[in-house]
Amino acid sequence: MNTLAKNTLVKCGECPIRHRAVCARCESDELERLESIKYYRNFEAGQTIVWSNDKMDFVGSVVAGVAALTQTMEDGRTQMVGLLLPSDFVGRPGREGSAYDVTATTDLVMCCFRKKPFEKMMAETPHIAHRLLEMTLDELDAAREWMLVLGRxxxxxxxxxxxxxxxxxxxxxxxxxxxxxxxxxxxxxxxxxxxxxxxxxxxxxxxxxxxxxxxxxxxxxxxxxxxxxxxxxxxxxxxxxxxxxx
Amino acid sequence: MNTLAKNTLVKCGECPIRHRAVCARCESDELERLESIKYYRNFEAGQTIVWSNDKMDFVGSVVAGVAALTQTMEDGRTQMVGLLLPSDFVGRPGREGSAYDVTATTDLVMCCFRKKPFEKMMAETPHIAHRLLEMTLDELDAAREWMLVLGRxxxxxxxxxxxxxxxxxxxxxxxxxxxxxxxxxxxxxxxxxxxxxxxxxxxxxxxxxxxxxxxxxxxxxxxxxxxxxxxxxxxxxxxxxxxxxx
DNA sequence: CGGCTCCTTGACTTGACTCAAATACGGTGG
DNA sequence: CCACCGTATTTGAGTCAAGTCAAGGAGCCG
Known part of the structure; x- marks a missing residue:
C-alpha cells in the first residue's frame, strides 16, 4: 500500500495487477482509453466502500489490500459472501446498486472507472467483456466451492x-x-x-x-x-x- | 416434457426458452447458425448428465425439467451447489471438464451445442457473450444469496x-x-x-x-x-x- | 495508568445429527 | 384385486458439535 501513495497517478502499463485484472487483455490503445476514465481511491481498514442497495457510480479493481462482500439479515446475522484480493473486480456493469456491503478489511487501494464510460467501453471492446466473463466464471466456481465448505x-x-x-x-x-x-x-x-x-x-x-x-x-x-x-x-x-x- | 418428444427438432424461433436462455439476444441469422450446431438430448430422472472432471464436448441449455450441480467429498458428504431450471446454461466455454457432477433430478430435455463451434461463435457474436455474462452474474448473485442460507x-x-x-x-x-x-x-x-x-x-x-x-x-x-x-x-x-x- | 479493541477460555445449553424403527406409496406378478 | 417388495419418507430416542453467556487476558494508544 505504501508504494501507492494517495492520489498517485500510475500508468496502467506499470500497474501491479496489469496482467490479472479486468484490463489484462487490453492493447495499449485500449489502456490509454481506460486511463482517461480511471482514478484511484484509498480506503482505511474497516471503512465501508459501498453499502448494499446504494447507488454505485463506479466499478473498479482492487489494486492493493483486501475487501469483503457481506450480506446481513435484519436481526444482525451476517455472512461474508466474497473476499476480494488484488486484481479482483468490484461492481456489476449494467446494474445501479450493489447487492452487498463492500468493506475494506485492510487498508486498500482501488482503481475506479466511472461507470457510464466503462459500460460504453465494454460494449465496444470485446477484450474487456471477455476478461470480465472469465473472471466472473472463476468467481462463480469459487463461490460454489465455498458452498461446500459452508454446507458440509x-x-x-x-x-x-x-x-x-x-x-x-x-x-x-x-x-x-x-x-x-x-x-x-x-x-x-x-x-x-x-x-x-x-x-x-x-x-x-x-x-x-x-x-x-x-x-x-x-x-x-x-x-x-x-x-x-x-x-x-x-x-x-x-x-x-x-x-x-x- | 411430454410436449418435446425425443429427438424432435424444434425451431429456435418456437423454443419455449427462446427469450431467457443464452440465445435470448440473438438475431434470426444468428439463430440459424446456432440451429446448425445444436441437438437435443433427453435424460431420465436420476440420470447423470456429466461427471465431475469428465471431459465435456458440449455446452447447452436446460429446455425442460430440473438438473442439479453437486460436489462430493471423498467420504461421501455431498453439497448441491446449483439448481438448473429451464433456460439455465450448462458447461463452461473455454474449459475442458466439468467442475461438478450434473444430474437430472426430473426427466429433462437439454439443447446441446457442440463445444468447439459454440466457442468459435461466441468469439464472433457479442450477443451471445454478453448474454452469457449477464446470466453468469445472475448465477453468482444466486450463489452468494445461497451462501447466506447455508452459513447463517x-x-x-x-x-x-x-x-x-x-x-x-x-x-x-x-x-x-x-x-x-x-x-x-x-x-x-x-x-x-x-x-x-x-x-x-x-x-x-x-x-x-x-x-x-x-x-x-x-x-x-x-x-x-x-x-x-x-x-x-x-x-x-x-x-x-x-x-x-x- | 486507564480504557480501548481483539482475542481466548470456561461452563453450560441446544439444534441438528446419528442410529434405529415404523410407515406410506408405487409398481409387479399372481 | 390383492399380496409383496423396494424406495421414499416420517418419527423417536439419545448424543454431540457448535452456540450462548460470562469472565479474563493481551496488546495498543492517549
Whole structure:
C-alpha cells in the first residue's frame, strides 16, 4: 500500500495487477482509453466502500489490500459472501446498486472507472467483456466451492480450508526451515467467523486446537506459519492435492 | 416434457426458452447458425448428465425439467451447489471438464451445442457473450444469496427459503381460495438436504413442523400449497418483501 | 495508568445429527 | 384385486458439535 501513495497517478502499463485484472487483455490503445476514465481511491481498514442497495457510480479493481462482500439479515446475522484480493473486480456493469456491503478489511487501494464510460467501453471492446466473463466464471466456481465448505464441513475443516486458501493465494515461500508457508491473516476472528458461518468463539477455539496439534504455528494473533501444507490440506478435507501425481 | 418428444427438432424461433436462455439476444441469422450446431438430448430422472472432471464436448441449455450441480467429498458428504431450471446454461466455454457432477433430478430435455463451434461463435457474436455474462452474474448473485442460507440460517429457515425460491420461480397462481401458490417439489428429501446442508431427517422434521404450523399444506409427499406467501417469507428470514411497497 | 479493541477460555445449553424403527406409496406378478 | 417388495419418507430416542453467556487476558494508544 505504501508504494501507492494517495492520489498517485500510475500508468496502467506499470500497474501491479496489469496482467490479472479486468484490463489484462487490453492493447495499449485500449489502456490509454481506460486511463482517461480511471482514478484511484484509498480506503482505511474497516471503512465501508459501498453499502448494499446504494447507488454505485463506479466499478473498479482492487489494486492493493483486501475487501469483503457481506450480506446481513435484519436481526444482525451476517455472512461474508466474497473476499476480494488484488486484481479482483468490484461492481456489476449494467446494474445501479450493489447487492452487498463492500468493506475494506485492510487498508486498500482501488482503481475506479466511472461507470457510464466503462459500460460504453465494454460494449465496444470485446477484450474487456471477455476478461470480465472469465473472471466472473472463476468467481462463480469459487463461490460454489465455498458452498461446500459452508454446507458440509466441520468447524475445524472450515478453518483449515480458509487458511489453505489464503496460503495458496499468497505464495510467499517459507522463511525458516521446516516452514512451508507463512502469511499475515488479513481478517479479524470475527471476519473469519462471518466468512465461515461460525461464531468468533468457535474460530478462536479451532485456531487454538490447530496450533496445539502442530498444524499451524501462531506468532501473535495474526501471523500464521504452516510447517506442512499437505497436512493442512488434509485437515481441510480436500486432500485431492495430497502430494501424489504432482 | 411430454410436449418435446425425443429427438424432435424444434425451431429456435418456437423454443419455449427462446427469450431467457443464452440465445435470448440473438438475431434470426444468428439463430440459424446456432440451429446448425445444436441437438437435443433427453435424460431420465436420476440420470447423470456429466461427471465431475469428465471431459465435456458440449455446452447447452436446460429446455425442460430440473438438473442439479453437486460436489462430493471423498467420504461421501455431498453439497448441491446449483439448481438448473429451464433456460439455465450448462458447461463452461473455454474449459475442458466439468467442475461438478450434473444430474437430472426430473426427466429433462437439454439443447446441446457442440463445444468447439459454440466457442468459435461466441468469439464472433457479442450477443451471445454478453448474454452469457449477464446470466453468469445472475448465477453468482444466486450463489452468494445461497451462501447466506447455508452459513447463517436455521434448519427451519433453510427449508422455508428453498420453498420460497421454488414458489417464486414457478408462479402458478393458487388454485383454491386461500392458497396463494402451489407447486410440485422437483427434489427428493435427500436432494433438499444436499441443497441445504442438512440431513434428510432434519428436512423431513422441518417439513412436518411447517405443515403442523399451517405455513404449508402438503398433499402427498411432493405437492406443496402455500396459503400465505408473506408468512413463508417471514419464516425464511428475508421478510424484505413482507408485502409493503406494492 | 486507564480504557480501548481483539482475542481466548470456561461452563453450560441446544439444534441438528446419528442410529434405529415404523410407515406410506408405487409398481409387479399372481 | 390383492399380496409383496423396494424406495421414499416420517418419527423417536439419545448424543454431540457448535452456540450462548460470562469472565479474563493481551496488546495498543492517549
Amino acid at each position: 464441513k466441520t468447524a475445524r475443516e472450515k478453518i483449515a480450508s480458509l487458511l489453505a486458501i489464503i496460503a495458496r493465494r499468497d505464495p510467499r515461500p517459507g522463511l525458516s526451515p521446516g516452514v512451508e508457508a507463512s502469511f499475515e491473516l488479513p481478517l479479524t476472528r470475527e471476519a473469519m467467523a462471518d466468512y465461515l458461518g461460525l461464531t468468533l468463539e468457535t474460530v478462536s477455539r479451532q485456531m487454538s486446537a490447530l496450533k496445539r496439534d502442530g498444524v499451524i504455528i501462531l506468532e501473535g494473533k495474526r501471523h500464521v506459519s504452516v510447517p506442512d501444507i499437505s497436512r493442512l490440506m488434509d485437515e481441510a478435507g480436500d486432500d485431492s492435492d495430497g502430494g501424489y501425481l504432482v | 440460517k436455521t434448519a427451519r429457515e433453510k427449508i422455508a427459503s428453498l420453498l420460497a425460491i421454488i414458489a417464486r420461480r414457478d408462479p402458478r397462481p393458487g388454485l383454491s381460495p386461500g392458497v396463494e401458490a402451489s407447486f410440485e417439489l422437483p427434489l427428493t428429501r435427500e436432494a433438499m438436504a444436499d441443497y441445504l446442508g442438512l440431513t434428510l431427517e432434519t428436512v423431513s422434521r422441518q417439513m412436518s413442523a411447517l405443515k403442523r404450523d399451517g405455513v404449508i399444506i402438503l398433499e402427498g409427499k411432493r405437492h406443496v400449497s402455500v396459503p400465505d406467501i408473506s408468512r413463508l417469507m417471514d419464516e425464511a428470514g428475508d421478510d424484505s418483501d413482507g408485502g409493503y411497497l406494492v
